[in-house]
Amino acid sequence: MSLTAQLYWAEHAWLGGTVEPGVALATAPSGRITEVHPGLAAPPIGAVPLRGLTVPGFANAHSHAFHRALRGLSQVGGGTFWTWRDGMYDTAARLTPASYGALARAVFAEMALAGITSVGEFHYVHHRPDGTPYGEPNAMGLALAAAAEDAGLRLTLLDTCYLAAGFGRPPGPRQLRFSDGTADAWAARAAALPGGGTFLVGAAVHSVRAVPAGELATVARWAADRDAPLHLHLSEQPAENDDCLRAHGVTPTRLAADHGLLGPRTTAVHATHLTDDDIRLLADSGTAVCLCPTTERDLADGIGPAAGLRDAGAPLCLGTDSHTVIDPLAETRALEGGERLRSGRRGHFTPAELLGAAGAAGHAALGRPEGGRLAAGALADFTTLALDSVRTTGCPPALAAEAVLAAGTAADVRHTVVAGRHIVRDGIHQLLPDVPGLLDRAITSLHHTA
């Protein structure tokens, strides 16, 4: 949390759908924006200048922090989503609270460098490898919370119920540490998580594959009782749809709807392979959809029906998921690009829609509807993108959003402010100055664990 009021001055800022020059942003110790003054040609005295385009901080609505350790390694050989998952489980098997905390701290710091101010960690590595609880049953989740605090990010810990290997199948040997045995046991453990301030607790159903249908309502009720976000992986792969139809005679979306999982606090992750009925069920229930386009490309999942979901009324947000890259602008570009590749037409999402998916919609999906705007009362979370790099230069300022969405990257992030606090300044993380070193040490020591 910011301890003092701080005044910032954005050379250009994204205000209500247009780029405005010279905008003062006053922040309070509460971590909120208190005033927004456009039209100031130069920084007021005492203001921190933010050169470039300042936009609401990005929300990374779907993250598995430990997947960062697989970047590059998982490119060896071919295979499918399912063979990739075997390698991912090998890494999951090595995690301890200490090693996971160190890795997550570095990964969350990489996110701050990419302009991300809030992360939703879809967390299911709960117990020791043999499935027995740690002395502190939430040791892993608490390690993630400490990591986010160290990195200066807001965290919504989406504590995940994961009980089965598939429809009617008990967890496999490497899934034992994910499982609490029953949804009630999951609920009791998750209820002991604290939360507050920049750390929120939400719930997740890993997928309709991994939680028996009869236990889904327990998770839904837990989230409803707390007015907390509820996330679930949904129809990432055709095989999930096939298995669900075989087991229950309905699609995963219909199964989720029938067990009370859908609604305005819910976010369905991926939603790559949907029927028209599924799209209507999601949109009509107010369920948000978190697309993870760079991961869905990397894992050969396919191109999800993003425009169709948007047209039906489902809020869209974005996540870097497997962290093959951590770059919200790569996600927005792949979101729009996927629609172009499918349709043969350009211009499916406006800049406001793309920045909203990377920002406001993600913050809302993570339980913070007060995020994602540069306005008095909103969270004082923002990020500044260079307009003078070789990638982004050359556009008139009024089209600065188009320029960064077309060609900007995480390397163009100059500043990140979280709760009024200047976490990334001129491209340097102020709390953890050597993020590459932290990443390298955390990943290397993890792979060297016996």
Add this chain to the structure above:
Amino acid sequence: MSLTAQLYWAEHAWLGGTVEPGVALATAPSGRITEVHPGLAAPPIGAVPLRGLTVPGFANAHSHAFHRALRGLSQVGGGTFWTWRDGMYDTAARLTPASYGALARAVFAEMALAGITSVGEFHYVHHRPDGTPYGEPNAMGLALAAAAEDAGLRLTLLDTCYLAAGFGRPPGPRQLRFSDGTADAWAARAAALPGGGTFLVGAAVHSVRAVPAGELATVARWAADRDAPLHLHLSEQPAENDDCLRAHGVTPTRLAADHGLLGPRTTAVHATHLTDDDIRLLADSGTAVCLCPTTERDLADGIGPAAGLRDAGAPLCLGTDSHTVIDPLAETRALEGGERLRSGRRGHFTPAELLGAAGAAGHAALGRPEGGRLAAGALADFTTLALDSVRTTGCPPALAAEAVLAAGTAADVRHTVVAGRHIVRDGIHQLLPDVPGLLDRAITSLHHTA
């Protein structure tokens, strides 16, 4: 050209398909590599250290330098390839030899910063806007040659024959400046271009739409007489195929084959919408294919049959084309990613294939088969990618290629050496230190031209 011998030491280098530590690369004033010594743990005295992964310089086998002025702007609104083309023509109408030279110099410098050592400029803005020649009929092409020299890049000027608006249709008002009237007039003008050293001259047929079938052989013969590269846009859009079938009863690929355009010196650009017969014609004739995946996504062209062409035996190379981004690693990632999205499977191209497409195959397509290898006798063109950025760190060195291909970007390019000369050093262009400023001024003044 390098004036002295220079010794470099690569911390890691891509040698014959594997990453080797500690590699000395000796270069001669001829611009060639003279010696390669792996296994040196520290830089020899006098060697310039290149920290990171050094790979053969990237070849940008398909560029329209002036399209860089449209980055961001062309994202406004929706439409198709064809409506995008209208905006592109507006920009083409504004170019003069001076403004085009200034823009191209900045764009080529942006390419050097992205690790590109050689560019193929598919050049068709030949004459004054009304179609009359400049006093120096090759004023535009010579401006491009000077721009490449200023930026330190090798240039293959693919002087383009562009005579028609479509099958049986004369050039439109904004295409007048592209046209030499006849292929013979094109040939006479192009023959007056000098060339030599880092500047090569090749030929291009804009497309089978833009050169009447009866004139295609003239261009093919011109290139054959000079043993020069011959490029053509091919089947980027379904409409070209439809129009060609209507006009000639055959696909564009078959028409090109029937008029002697295909063969080992030829590169077909895009090749997005092909029949199985087209693929066989290209591969069996030894024709290379230049894919431009980020442009093909941006322009909603679609996903080309890259793996199918590779399996059939066609060499694949890459281009940044419309420069929506200038990042060879974005192209390799989109090449592999496109196949994943289409097939539902991962791992279609090996790192050697991807780096070969971005390097050796592109150099060959641009008339320099002696490029694209770190070996004695090869062109002394290489680039070094950081392995210690947040994006690329965390992989064992043996998987450094996988790491940069998975997550590296143009922002991770530390060094670029062309013909032995250190053009980009620690991310700074040594000949043109303020590339963003050059880009901004060139683009802004172009859009302000009456």
